[in-house]
Amino acid sequence: MKSVSSPVRLCMSVKQLSKKFGKFQAVSNLNVDFYNNEVCCLLGHNGAGKTTVTSILVGMLEPTSGSVSISGLDNQENIEEVRKEIGFCPQYDILYPELSIKEHLELVAKMRHMDVEATEESVENILQLIGLSNERLTLAKNLSGGMQRRLSIGISMIGDPKVLILDEPTSGI
Structure with missing residues (x-):
């Protein structure tokens, strides 16, 4: 019996991603690909740039250089379409106190x-x-x-x- 596996599909691609705040280099030339049905973890010490990277991935922050594509769409050029593809839970809860x-x-x-x-x-x-x-x-x-x-x-x-x-x-x- 021959095993048939589903093709591995690229879901998100990060190329040469960098972010500077003034003279401070928060992220430097990050390259990584994420695939469908893959669970990944971004680890680093405090101030390593993890939240900066996630903010760029979801389009809340523009990179200084480099690109992010989600489902083949550039997240800066096609932000409205990209946001339909992303679910984001920020570091701090953003809730309306009077809503259930x-x-x-x-x-x-x-x-x-x-x-x-x-x-x-x-x-x-x-x-x-x-x-x-x-x-x-x-x-x-x-x-x-x-x-x-x-x-x-x-x-x-x-x-x-x-x-x-x-x-x-x-x-x-």
């Missing part, structure tokens, strides 16, 4: 232009996945730090993005 867990997930689904049926299914799946189904109506301001972090991770997964970028995902959990 469910309302946060629904808001992001609306921002991603998901239809009602897809939104309901995605929200339910994510609530189960992050273990917050029973707290779905709890306001963000009443959540523990660990629950807020789980919500932030859940928010990044709305819309089943092709690329999921998590900055310090286990902080506070």
Whole structure:
């Protein structure tokens, strides 16, 4: 019997990526490729440039030089299309205190232009996945730090993005 494996497909490519802040070189000539269904980790000491790299990958920060392409699209030239492909959980939780867990997930689904049926299914799946189904109506301001972090991770997964970028995902959990 012959084994048939699915082809390995390039998902994100980083070429000669550099970032300077004034005279400080935060990132220098980073080259790396990421493939579909691959889990990767960016490790480094404090101040090594990890958050700078993630900010460039998601299009929040422009590189000084180099390029990032996601699904074959340059993230600077095609930022709106690229953002549809990315789920991002920043280093610090960004939540609206007066919104419930469910309302946060629904808001992001609306921002991603998901239809009602897809939104309901995605929200339910994510609530189960992050273990917050029973707290779905709890306001963000009443959540523990660990629950807020789980919500932030859940928010990044709305819309089943092709690329999921998590900055310090286990902080506070």
